[in-house]
Amino acid sequence: MMLRGLAFLGRHGTWFLAGGLFIGLLVPPLARLFGPALSFFIFVLTTTTFLAIDWAALGAHARRPVLLAALLAWSLVAVPVVTALVLRLLPLPLPLAQGLVLWAASPPLTAAPAIALLLGLDGALALLLLVAGTFIMPFTLPPLVLGLIGVKLGIGILALMRSLILFIGGALVLATALRWLLGNERLRERRLELSGLNVLVLILFAIAIMDGVRDIILARPEQVLLYAGSALAASVLLQALSFIAFAWLPRLSALTAGLVGGNHNMAVVWANLGSAGSPELMLFFAAVQVPIYVLPAALRPIYRRLGAAAPHALS
Secondary structure: OHHHHHHHHHHOHHHHHHHHHHHHHHOHHHHHHHHHHHHHHHHHHHHHHHHHOOHHHHHHHHOOHHHHHHHHHHHHHHHHHHHHHHHOOOOOOHHHHHHHHHHHHOOEOOOHHHHHHHHOOOHHHHHHHHHHHHHHHHHHHHHHHHHHHOOOOOOOHHHHHHHHHHHHHHHHHHHHHHHHHHOHHHHHHOHHHHHHHHHHHHHHHHHHHOOOHHHHHHHOHHHHHHHHHHHHHHHHHHHHHHHHHOOOOOHHHHHHHHHHHOOEOOHHHHHOOHHHOOHHHHHHHHHOHHHHHHHHHHHHHHHHHHOOOOHHHOO
């Protein structure tokens, strides 16, 4: 019964993602209960994504360093610069504009490979960009953010790199052990259930991250709508722009570049804002979760029309 439930989540995962946000808002005690487990949920998601990835495809992408460098340069440098230039033309509040630039300069979203698999995109390419981008980010993000919006980030590069190695390395070791125990054939047979497990973890993460957000919404509903709408628009536009920028690639790779270009992990940045972490930026950090969980279902028909595969067809 549990496997059937996970398979059902795997088939219809994009529609369940948004539910996590609303559950967290409607049941605050549940959000408070899951809040301390945020890091654990991310670790489990990273591990299960490693399990579901096609390692042959991962190796093929890794053997194309020039393309990988171009994709990373776009995601980590070009995207925040373009975002900052566009925002200079728009009459948005300064904290919102700063939040958008901080988000755009952040590394690829931790859940990007899992979402890529749900949408029928190239999970291996998304995973490679996530890992490489996360390790490069400490060197690109601080000077970019300082130059674009004048915010100084006190990121301890060595300490952050050590934490990333332990976190991602630990997930890789655990996934490798599980792959050895379960066997590649069994994992291929259960790829739909693995996708469903990713969805379940993403839902739990969404519930946890809504801890305290309902109070903010009730206190400042108009500001929340502005921030959430801006985050949604930025994600959609950057996904489209990133897809166009790499339209010369095979269609699946171009669509994956689009997904990664419009989905960023602001958690590391938020943890290092210090005194620059204003309540408005905290509000944006909560609002930027909306496109992560709402857009996969909304954009899935478009991705399919542009050439994404059926999720259950992935190996």
